[in-house]
Amino acid sequence: MTNIDEIRSVLLRMSELLLLSGLDDWAHELIRLARKADSGYFAVRPDIRQMYGGMGSLNDVVLYKSGRVLQQENDEFDVLRERLYELTRD
Numbered sequence: 001m002t003n004i005d006e007i008r009s010v011l012l013r014m015s016e017l018l019l020l021s022g023l024d025d026w027a028h029e030l031i032r033l034a035r036k037a038d039s040g041y042f043a044v045r046p047d048i049r050q051m052y053g054g055m056g057s058l059n060d061v062v063l064y065k066s067g068r069v070l071q072q073e074n075d076e077f078d079v080l081r082e083r084l085y086e087l088t089r090d
Helices: 003-020 024-039 041-050 071-087
Strands: none
Touching: 003 024, 003 041, 003 071, 024 041
16 A cells, blocks of 8 residues: 555545544545545645644544543544654655
8 A cells, every 4th residue: 555545544534433423524624635635645745734733633633422532433533643644744
């Protein structure tokens, strides 16, 4: 699997977890980026890296459903979030 394939795969899995938690706006943004990845690494990298900074960033996302923290899903999301960051480091 090339890096861009893994980036796309990570983005799509993260979007599934976000949809499960009802965070549709975030999920749709990651789906958009997965599609943009078809244009290549340098087309999508800046948009991905931009999501990691500041308040309300991807780093602040916590998955909930019906008022309960989804611990297993958050654990997986954290691993994916870190992997995506690693994949887009230069």
